[in-house]
Structure formats: C-alpha cells, structure tokens
Amino acid sequence: MKLDIAVLSGDGIGPEVTAQAIKALEAVAHNFDHSFIFKEGLVGAIAIDKTGTPLPDKTLELCVNTDAVLFGAIGAPKYDNDPSAPVRPEQGLLKLRKELGLYANIRPVKAYDTLIDKSPLKREIIEGTDISIYRELTGGIYFGKKEISKDGNVASDLCEYSKEEIERITHLAFKAAQKRRKKLTLVDKANVLESSRLWRKVVTQIATEYSDVSLDFLFVDKAAMQMILNPSQFDVVLTENMFGDIISDEASVIGGSIGLLASASIGDTCCMFEPIHGSFPQATGKGIANPIAAILSAAMLLEHFNLMGEANAIRDAVEKALELNLTTPDLNTSNPLTTEKVGDFIADYILNPEDSNINFENIHVGQSTII
Numbered sequence: 001m002k003l004d005i006a007v008l009s010g011d012g013i014g015p016e017v018t019a020q021a022i023k024a025l026e027a028v029a030h031n032f033d034h035s036f037i038f039k040e041g042l043v044g045a046i047a048i049d050k051t052g053t054p055l056p057d058k059t060l061e062l063c064v065n066t067d068a069v070l071f072g073a074i075g076a077p078k079y080d081n082d083p084s085a086p087v088r089p090e091q092g093l094l095k096l097r098k099e100l101g102l103y104a105n106i107r108p109v110k111a112y113d114t115l116i117d118k119s120p121l122k123r124e125i126i127e128g129t130d131i132s133i134y135r136e137l138t139g140g141i142y143f144g145k146k147e148i149s150k151d152g153n154v155a156s157d158l159c160e161y162s163k164e165e166i167e168r169i170t171h172l173a174f175k176a177a178q179k180r181r182k183k184l185t186l187v188d189k190a191n192v193l194e195s196s197r198l199w200r201k202v203v204t205q206i207a208t209e210y211s212d213v214s215l216d217f218l219f220v221d222k223a224a225m226q227m228i229l230n231p232s233q234f235d236v237v238l239t240e241n242m243f244g245d246i247i248s249d250e251a252s253v254i255g256g257s258i259g260l261l262a263s264a265s266i267g268d269t270c271c272m273f274e275p276i277h278g279s280f281p282q283a284t285g286k287g288i289a290n291p292i293a294a295i296l297s298a299a300m301l302l303e304h305f306n307l308m309g310e311a312n313a314i315r316d317a318v319e320k321a322l323e324l325n326l327t328t329p330d331l332n333t334s335n336p337l338t339t340e341k342v343g344d345f346i347a348d349y350i351l352n353p354e355d356s357n358i359n360f361e362n363i364h365v366g367q368s369t370i371i
C-alpha cells in the first residue's frame with residue numbers, strides 16, 4: 001500500500017518521539033512491502049517563531065491532501081506562562097482538529113502485564129484493565145464562544161453541543177463496544193450541565209440500535225474516582241471534549257506512564273495519530289522522553305488502514321521492549337535507555353523479530369553501559 005503521511009512533529013519532545021514512530025513505520029514498510037511517504041509540516045510554537053501563526057496555511061493544505069497525519073506534540077513554557085499571549089501553540093492543534101473534522105479521539109488505556117508493578121496503583125486494582133476512551137474532539141467548551149469583559153475581570157467559555165455532534169461519535173463508540181466487551185459508559189455531569197443532559201438523552205436513544213451493548217452512566221467526578229479505584233470495570237468510555245482530556249491523563253497512571261498512551265483522531269475524511277502527552281519541555285533534547293506513545297500512535301494509523309498484521313508487528317515489538325525493560329527513565333530508573341535507543345530496538349525488532357543477535361545487554365545507557 002502507498003500512504004502519504006504528513007508529519008507534524010511540533011515542539012519540545014515532539015520531534016524526538018515522532019522520529020521513533022517514523023523509524024517503526026519505515027521498518028513496517030520494509031517488511032511488508034509498503035511505500036510510506038513522509039512530508040513534514042510546521043505546527044505549534046516553532047511555527048509561530050517561523051511564520052507568526054501556529055498552523056500555517058501550508059501545513060493545513062498538506063494535512064488536507066494527505067492520507068494521514070502523524071502528530072508529535074506542541075506547547076512551550078513561554079506561552080504557558082503568559083496568559084495574555086496573543087497567539088498560542090495550542091491554537092494550532094485545535095484548529096487542525098476542527099478543520100480536518102476530527103471529531104472522535106480514541107485513547108486506548110491498558111495495563112501491560114510486564115509493567116503492572118511499575119504503576120503507582122496496586123496490582124490487584126489495575127490487573128486486566130483494557131479501556132477505550134472515546135473523547136469528542138471538536139466541540140464543547142474548547143470551541144464555544146470565549147469572552148472577556150472590557151476591564152479584563154470577567155471571562156467565560158461556552159460549552160455547547162448539538163445533537164448531531166453527539167450522535168456521530170456515539171455511533172462510533174457503540175460500534176467499538178460491539179467488537180469489544182459490549183459495555184459503554186457515558187461520562188458526563190448531567191446533574192449540573194444542560195449539555196450533559198443532552199448527551200444522556202441522545203446516547204440513550206442511540207443505545208436502542210445497539211441492544212447487544214450495555215450502557216451505563218457515570219458523573220465525571222465519580223468516574224475520576226472509579227478510574228483509579230476499579231479501572232477494569234470499564235470497556236468503552238464515551239465522553240465530551242474536556243472530560244475526555246482530563247480522564248485520559250488520569251487513566252495514564254494505570255499503565256505506569258503517560259509516555260505509553262497513543263491516540264487516533266478520526267473524522268469522516270481525515271485522520272490524525274497523536275500521543276496523548278504534551279511537549280514535556282523539561283525533557284527536550286535530553287533523550288529521556290518515552291517514544292512508545294508516538295510509536296503506538298503509528299500502530300493505530302496502520303490499524304486505521306486495516307493493516308492489522310503491520311500494526312501488530314509494532315505492538316509486538318513494543319511489548320518485547322517492555323518485557324525486556326528496554327525503556328526510558330519514566331519506566332526504568334535504574335538502567336534506562338534513551339528515546340532513540342528504545343526506537344532503535346523497536347524498529348530492529350519489527351525488522352527481525354527472530355534475530356537473536358540483538359544484543360540486549362549493550363543497549364542500556366546506565367552508568368556502566370554503552371550508548
């Protein structure tokens with residue numbers, strides 16, 4: 001298969017982790033005889049520095065005219081610490097999601113057997129966790145009308161949803177549940193918010209079309225608690241934009257690191273694949289960022305194009321790296337690998353899973369081993 005892939009690596013650790021995802025895709029292309037063509041575009045703080053805008057027209061045009069977008073991360077402290085900045089890196093990502101119509105953001109959360117003891121949560125709590133979060137991505141408070149009073153003392157962000165916006169992601173979430181454990185949990189705040197009551201109404205109506213899926217509801221505050229008290233109760237979690245953002249970062253604690261959590265952002269005509277983490281500015285250039293979220297996002301890209309064997313080749317290599325403790329310091333404090341070495345191992349393993357010549361001993365970068 002020939003795929004044109006736009007690469008928007010962005011800021012901070014974005015370029016470092018995206019480079020590892022590309023290596024994994026190149027290994028897949030080699031093994032399975034595909035042709036993946038990567039074209040880079042500017043986004044985020046680096047795009048502001050170079051062009052004055054976080055999403056240059058040229059980048060948007062590249063993304064519209066490609067098969068898929070591979071996104072790294074955006075954001076920089078100079079904007080985070082300046083509430084009055086006239087233009088911000090995050091606007092680039094939000095505009096991209098909106099312009100490409102990427103209304104469904106799918107965030108898988110899994111407790112890997114080999115990492116169970118690395119999670120700050122107890123083994124018996126997280127064992128068996130396998131959740132698919134369906135986060136609405138182009139509506140809600142992120143995109144509602146924003147206002148600030150003339151004196152700058154009162155501000156508001158409107159949380160607005162239409163029936164149609166709720167319907168389209170709800171169908172995707174129910175279809176996903178049908179292929180999984182047939183359970184869907186809607187996370188909302190229907191005891192307070194009118195928009196959440198609309199979600200409940202629409203989702204309840206749609207549930208009648210998916211009678212093999214059981215539906216339940218959780219208020220977001222209780223869901224936040226349940227997510228770390230009893231995460232294995234969840235199968236598909238459906239929720240609006242901001243709740244999904246927060247709940248998924250919380251859920252990343254289950255697996256042991258946010259550096260493991262990938263995502264797919266899906267629309268009717270476009271698709272983008274992005275780790276859920278940000279630009280982790282403190283780590284930039286240090287080789288300590290975990291590339292696995294970016295690499296697993298590449299696996300989701302392949303799965304989106306029904307390249308299941310190819311996606312599994314990446315996942316098997318990731319699981320092997322985890323099993324052998326060939327990971328970055330977030331998961332391995334005593335003898336960590338650099339971002340690049342983790343990427344090298346995963347790409348090598350994809351190319352040659354049976355190759356016993358991979359020298360596991362020598363690729364650690366701790367005090368006594370070689371980079």
Ligand SMILES: NC(=O)c1ccc[n+]([C@@H]2O[C@H](COP(=O)([O-])OP(=O)(O)OC[C@H]3O[C@@H](n4cnc5c(N)ncnc54)[C@H](O)[C@@H]3O)[C@@H](O)[C@H]2O)c1
Nearest residue numbers: 073074075076080258259276277278279280281289290330
């Ligand atoms: N999708 C995105 O591009 C995205 C997502 C979240 C935040 N951001 C932006 O990123 C910047 C930093 O935000 P933040 O510090 O709140 O969130 P962040 O996700 O960048 O980092 C939060 C913490 O998560 C851990 N972490 C994140 N990525 C990791 C990785 N690959 N490997 C290991 N550990 C990792 C680190 O402990 C880090 O301190 C901000 O400008 C923010 O707006 C962007």
Ligand SMILES: CC(C)[C@H](C(=O)O)[C@@H](O)C(=O)O
Nearest residue numbers: 075090093094245276277278
């Ligand atoms: C950077 C920010 C706009 C973004 C979001 O809130 O969606 C991020 O937190 C994410 O999860 O992708």
Ligand SMILES: [Mg+2]
Nearest residue numbers: 245246249276
């Ligand atoms: Mg987030």
